[in-house]
Amino acid sequence: xxxxxxxxxxxxxxxxxxxxxxxxxxxxxxxxxxxxxxxxxxxxxxxxxxxxxxxxxxxxxxxxxxxxxxxxxxxxxxxxxxxxxxxxxxxxxxxxxxxxxxxxxxxxxxxxxxxxxxxxxxxxxxxxxxxxxxxxxxxxxxxxxxxxxxxxxxxxxxxxxxxxxxxxxxxxxxxxxxxxxxxxxxxxxxxxxxxxxxxxxxxxxxxxxxxxxxxxxxxxxxxxxxxxxxxxxxxxxxxxxxxxxxxxxxxxxxxxxxxxxxxxxxxxxxxxxxxxxxxxxxxxxxxxxxxxxxxxxxxxxxxxxxxxxxxxxxxxxxxxxxxxxxxxxxxxxxxxxxxxxxxxxxxxxxxxxxxxxxxxxxxxx
Numbered sequence: 404x405x406x407x408x409x410x411x412x413x414x415x416x417x418x419x420x421x422x423x424x425x426x427x428x429x430x431x432x433x434x435x436x437x438x439x440x441x442x443x444x445x446x447x448x449x450x451x452x453x454x455x456x457x458x459x460x461x462x463x464x465x466x467x468x469x470x471x472x473x474x475x476x477x478x479x480x481x482x483x484x485x486x487x488x489x490x491x492x493x494x495x496x497x498x499x500x501x502x503x504x505x506x507x508x509x510x511x512x513x514x515x516x517x518x519x520x521x522x523x524x525x526x527x528x529x530x531x532x533x534x535x536x537x538x539x540x541x542x543x544x545x546x547x548x549x550x551x552x553x554x555x556x557x558x559x560x561x562x563x564x565x566x567x568x569x570x571x572x573x574x575x576x577x578x579x580x581x582x583x584x585x586x587x588x589x590x591x592x593x594x595x596x597x598x599x600x601x602x603x604x605x606x607x608x609x610x611x612x613x614x615x616x617x618x619x620x621x622x623x624x625x626x627x628x629x630x631x632x633x634x635x636x637x638x639x640x641x642x643x644x645x646x647x648x649x650x651x652x653x654x655x656x657x658x659x660x661x662x663x664x665x666x667x668x669x670x671x672x673x674x675x676x677x678x679x680x681x682x683x684x685x686x687x688x689x690x691x692x693x694x695x696x697x698x699x700x701x702x703x704x705x706x707x708x709x710x711x712x713x714x715x716x717x718x719x720x721x722x723x724x725x726x727x728x729x730x731x732x733x734x735x736x737x738x739x740x741x742x743x744x745x746x747x748x749x750x751x752x753x754x755x756x757x758x759x760x761x762x763x764x765x766x767x768x
Contacts, residue, residue, distance in 0.1 A: 408540040413441050415536045476549025481637045481665040483550045485697040487704075492546035499556045499563075505601035507594045508567065515566030516542075518573065538562040567594075608731035615690065618728040619643040625726075626686060628656040633684035636661045638693050660684055664694050669707045677711060687715075687722050 416437075450456065456463040472478040476486075486494075500509030516538065523531040538559055545555045574587055611617075619642035626632070632654075634640045640661070644653050660680040666673060681687065689695070695716075698708040714720050 408537050408544065411540055412533065412537045413438065415533060474548050474550045481697075482693070484665075484701065485693075486549060486551050487697070487701055489551055491548075491551075492542075494551050495542075495546050495553075495556055498551070498553050499559075503553055503556060503560065504563070505598050507597040508564075508601075511567040511570065511594055512563035515568070515570035516563060518570050519566050534562055534566065538566075611730045614728040614730050615639060615641060615643055616645065617730075618688075618690075618726070619645050620647055621726055621728065622686075622688075623647045623652045623656075626657070629658070630685040631658040631660060631683055633660045633662055633680055633687045635689060635694050636663050637665050639690045641688050641690050664698060664705075664708050664711065667704075669705045671707075674707045674711075677707075681720060681722075686725065 453463075469478070473480055473483060476483065496513055500506060500513065503509065504512055519531040519535060520539070522528050523535055541559060545559075548555065571587070571591060575584070578584055578587055622632075622642040623645065624647065632641075640654060640659060642652070642654055642657075644651070646652070660683065662677055662680055663673065664677070694708075695712045698705045699712050702709040711720075715722070
C-alpha cells in the first residue's frame with residue numbers, strides 16, 4: 404500500500420517519455436511498452452517478495468484491509484488511542500522534524516518541499532512535478548491517517564533530504580552578495596553539525612542494555628519468588644525471561660495480576676477491580692508510557708483511569724518508588740507526573756493528546 408502512489412510517478416514518466424517522439428503512433432506505442440514493462444516488473448518483484456499474497460490471497464487481503472481500518476481509525480484499538488485529537492499533517496510534520504530528522508534538517512526538508520510546490524505551481528517544472536507526484540500524494544494520504552506512527556513518514560525521508568539540498572542549491576544561485584553567501588554557508592554547517600550530533604545522541608540510546616532487561620534483572624535479584632506483581636494490560640509484562648547468574652528465570656515464578664486500565668466501561672466496577680488487584684499486589688510495574696501517556700490525555704473517556712494515574716504519581720495509592728530504569732539522554736525522559744493535566748499544542752481545542760517522546764523506560768512503584 405505504501406508504494407501505491409508510485410503508480411502516479413510511473414504514469415507521469417511514461418507520459419513525458421512519449422513526448423520525445425514526434426510521431427503520435429510512436430509515442431503511444433512507446434508509452435504502452437514502457438507501462439507494460441514497469442508494471443510487469445513490479446508485479447514480479449511483489450510476488451517474489453510476498454509469495455503468501457499469491458499463495459493465500461484471501462488471508463493477505465483480509466489482513467491488509469484490517470490493518471487499513473485500524474490506520475484510518477475505523478476500528479478502535481488501544482494501541483492507537485494515543486493519537487486521539489492529534490492534528491492531521493501538522494502532527495506528522497512536527498514529529499518528523501523533531502525526532503525523524505532533527506530540528507535543523509527537518510525544518511530545511513519541509514521548507515524544501517514547500518519550495519518545490521511553489522516552483523511547480525509557478526513554472527510547471529518537470530523535476531519538481533516528478534517528486535511531488537509521489538511525495539505529495541503520499542503525504543496527502545499518510546497525513547490524513549488516524550494512526551500517526553513516525554515510521555509511516557520513513558518513505559518520505561530520502562525525498563525530503565533531496566528537496567532540502569535543492570533548496571540550498573537554489574538559494575546559493577540567488578544570493579549574490581558576500582553576506583548572503585556567508586549566511587548560507589553558516590546555515591549549511593549548522594544543519595550538518597546538528598544532524599551529526601543528533602545521530603550520535605540517538606545512537607547512545609542503544610549503547611546500553613534495554614531498560615526492560617535491566618529492570619527484569621533487578622526484579623529477579625530483589626523481589627522474592629512468589630511475590631505478587633501488578634502489571635498493565637496492553638503493555639509488556641515484566642520481568643522478561645533472563646538468565647541471572649547462570650540460572651534461567653521466568654515471570655512464572657511470580658503471581659501476576661494484569662490491571663485492566665484500558666477496559667470499558669470506565670466506572671465504579673473497573674475501579675473496584677483495580678483497587679482489589681492493587682491491594683493484593685506486592686509490587687506495581689509500569690513498563691512504559693503507553694497507557695498513562697494516552698489515558699491521562701483522554702479524561703472524558705477514562706475518568707477512572709485518569710484519576711488512578713493522578714493518585715499513583717501523586718504517591719497516594721500506598722506505593723513507594725523502588726526503582727526506575729531508563730536509558731538515553733535525560734532530556735528524552737520527562738517524569739510521568741509531567742503528563743498529568745498537560746495538553747500540548749498539537750491537539751484539537753477540546754481534546755487532549757500527550758506528545759510522547761520516544762525512549763524506552765521502566766518505572767517500578
